[in-house]
Amino acid sequence: MLRILNVLMTTLLAVFLAVPAMAQSQSDDDVVWVQIEAHPSLAAATERARDFSGQLEDVNGFALGGGWYGIALGPYRRADAELVRRTYVRQGLVARDSFIQLSSRFRQQFWPVGANVLNRGVIEAPASVGAAPPPQTPAETPTQETAAQEEAPVVIAEEPDETPREARRSEQLLNRDERKDLQIALQWAGFYNAAIDGAFGRGTRNSMGAWQEANGYEVTGVLTTRQRAALIRQYNAVLDGLGLQMVRDETAGIEIMMPTAEVAFARYEPPFAHYDSTGNIGAKVLLISQAGDQNTLFGLYDIMQTLEIVPLDGPRARKNNSFELIGENGSIISQTQVSLQNGQIKGFTLIWPAGDEDRRRRVVAEMSKSLTRLDGALDPAAGGSDTQAIDLVAGLKIRQPKISRSGFFIDGQGTVATTTEAVQACTRVTLDGDTEADILADDSASGVALLKPRDRLSPMAVAQFGSTPPRLQSEISVAGYSYEGVLSAATLTFGTLADLKGLRGEENLSRLALDAQPGDAGGPVFDVSGNVLGMLLPNAQNGQQLPENVSFAIEGATIADLVQQAGLSLTKTDNVGSVAPRDLRIAAQGMTVLVSCWE
Numbered sequence: 001m002l003r004i005l006n007v008l009m010t011t012l013l014a015v016f017l018a019v020p021a022m023a024q025s026q027s028d029d030d031v032v033w034v035q036i037e038a039h040p041s042l043a044a045a046t047e048r049a050r051d052f053s054g055q056l057e058d059v060n061g062f063a064l065g066g067g068w069y070g071i072a073l074g075p076y077r078r079a080d081a082e083l084v085r086r087t088y089v090r091q092g093l094v095a096r097d098s099f100i101q102l103s104s105r106f107r108q109q110f111w112p113v114g115a116n117v118l119n120r121g122v123i124e125a126p127a128s129v130g131a132a133p134p135p136q137t138p139a140e141t142p143t144q145e146t147a148a149q150e151e152a153p154v155v156i157a158e159e160p161d162e163t164p165r166e167a168r169r170s171e172q173l174l175n176r177d178e179r180k181d182l183q184i185a186l187q188w189a190g191f192y193n194a195a196i197d198g199a200f201g202r203g204t205r206n207s208m209g210a211w212q213e214a215n216g217y218e219v220t221g222v223l224t225t226r227q228r229a230a231l232i233r234q235y236n237a238v239l240d241g242l243g244l245q246m247v248r249d250e251t252a253g254i255e256i257m258m259p260t261a262e263v264a265f266a267r268y269e270p271p272f273a274h275y276d277s278t279g280n281i282g283a284k285v286l287l288i289s290q291a292g293d294q295n296t297l298f299g300l301y302d303i304m305q306t307l308e309i310v311p312l313d314g315p316r317a318r319k320n321n322s323f324e325l326i327g328e329n330g331s332i333i334s335q336t337q338v339s340l341q342n343g344q345i346k347g348f349t350l351i352w353p354a355g356d357e358d359r360r361r362r363v364v365a366e367m368s369k370s371l372t373r374l375d376g377a378l379d380p381a382a383g384g385s386d387t388q389a390i391d392l393v394a395g396l397k398i399r400q401p402k403i404s405r406s407g408f409f410i411d412g413q414g415t416v417a418t419t420t421e422a423v424q425a426c427t428r429v430t431l432d433g434d435t436e437a438d439i440l441a442d443d444s445a446s447g448v449a450l451l452k453p454r455d456r457l458s459p460m461a462v463a464q465f466g467s468t469p470p471r472l473q474s475e476i477s478v479a480g481y482s483y484e485g486v487l488s489a490a491t492l493t494f495g496t497l498a499d500l501k502g503l504r505g506e507e508n509l510s511r512l513a514l515d516a517q518p519g520d521a522g523g524p525v526f527d528v529s530g531n532v533l534g535m536l537l538p539n540a541q542n543g544q545q546l547p548e549n550v551s552f553a554i555e556g557a558t559i560a561d562l563v564q565q566a567g568l569s570l571t572k573t574d575n576v577g578s579v580a581p582r583d584l585r586i587a588a589q590g591m592t593v594l595v596s597c598w599e
Helices: 002-025 042-053 078-090 144-149 164-171 176-188 202-214 225-239 294-304 357-370 556-565 581-591
Strands: 031-039 059-065 068-077 099-102 109-111 244-249 254-259 263-269 272-277 284-291 316-318 322-328 332-341 344-353 403-409 416-419 428-431 435-443 448-453 464-466 475-480 491-499 509-513 524-526 532-536 551-555 571-573 592-598
Touching: 031 042, 031 078, 031 225, 042 059, 042 068, 042 109, 068 078, 078 099, 164 225, 176 202, 176 225, 225 357, 244 357, 254 284, 254 344, 254 357, 284 294, 284 332, 294 322, 294 332, 294 344, 332 357, 344 357, 403 475, 403 532, 416 532, 416 592, 428 448, 435 556, 448 556, 464 532, 464 556, 475 532, 475 581, 491 581, 509 532, 524 581, 532 556, 551 556, 581 592
Parallel strands: 464 571
Antiparallel strands: 031 068, 031 099, 059 068, 059 109, 244 254, 263 272, 272 284, 284 344, 316 322, 322 332, 332 344, 403 416, 403 592, 416 448, 428 435, 428 592, 435 448, 475 491, 475 524, 491 509, 509 551, 524 532, 532 551
16 A cells, blocks of 8 residues: 555656646747748738748748748747758758747738637647657656667758857958948848947947847857858848849940849930839839039929929938939838939939838948949930820929819918818918918818918919999909919909809808809909909809809908908908909909919
8 A cells, every 4th residue: 555655656746847847848948930031021921921831831921020021930849940940951942041930029920811820839840851859857768779769860960150269260351341231231130220330349249149049049249151141141131032133224324233123124204214113013213314514403303303203201402413302102202312423413213112111221222332323424315205295204294283273362461362172181282383381271161261371472463352242243253273273374264243142042152154164263253343252162062063154152251251360351442443354364363373282
């Protein structure tokens, strides 16, 4: 009986001692992965994960943060993971810079679709690779006879890496630029945040050690030749698939690195050589080349900011002999670098999709670093297409406002009355295309908005509001930009006063027998004496499109109330008699402005 109790106690003790060991074996450090690739595009990463799944087992994909997506095999015990990595590298199935990764480095899983294996325990290595034996306690050490009966796992030898002393010796052979390249790569990888100076001080050494630890290498703070190559491969992996190659354009007189898998030469439209998109991401490149001086350079700087390919948001920098433009919106980011040397203006513009900032910055850096000026500049008569339009400059679209309507000056400080339709959801509002304005008041009930120019204006004419009620069926006219700025001045449209009320009896509206255009909305309505009766409203009222030859105007008294609330005042007049058509046209064009709403 005592012998049985001793056996039970021994068994229970063995189980008790094994529990912490089992728990420890499943710690985060023991559950590891073999990371084999990373991509800055979810679509590309998914496609590669699908490809790997056709030839390898245990393929998973995880978000890595910073817009990157990794492909990893596992989860394995560390010994199994090392064996899997060596075997697949030896067989050429994965890259040599594949490395051991911890679960804590991974975020949401994207492959296989709907899977979530981050929190599960380790799995056995694929049968084709074999499995490394688990750690054994002395009590579990097999006898010589048992070991002979078991098949030993295949161990694949790998060429030994440099020792720390050998690594320092090979590091001394690097020139300053190569040492700076390593710092840049470490900075890009998120391990270095000090100056790029090529000096390997404490900060650089610490970042090297951190990179070694993250990539499963022995932490020494000195990168071996093999590790340096792996770091640079990781740094350049973002450029894979772009076909980055040197392009020599003799006609433009420029040699430059270009993503040839995404763009190809299309045409010359001086001063631009157009390299249009041929890939999937929609990138474009413009080579800029023309003869000129500083005035030409400054003119190009101004013109390019009117183009659709240079969005409004982004920094601008102009120096005596160069300029740089960066513009971005929700769709694209464009970056232009241009300089003047020896009477020739040369540079480039890269247009890249928004949301792919890592690759865009790298491509811009490679283009900027590689640009070489050849003899000659683009001939102004070179190329050219048959497409001609007033909204094109050298084959590129001029940036257009979201909507343009009319407005008119109501005082000598340049305050403008316009329709609320012209100021809805705008990032900026301009008067006559270039003067930016702020919204003083926006009354959706009346449909009237007031604008204050940021730069004080001196109007050629100011609206004078009539104090005598107009007569029914009397002649009226409206001044407006009927074609939303296609013509450089306002036009007059003539009609008659059909009613002093709206269709529902609104006292503050007048109905006009007038065939107006959308761009006329916001323009002043005149009587035969040249007095302003009110402001033309848009042709759609309460969600209904009005018939042709029917328009409505908000009366002057309603405008006056809004102006008074804004702390301003209107000019009133008692002019009677008829004004000459020529005088009316001159006054109307002097007070009417184009109001543009920009996204």
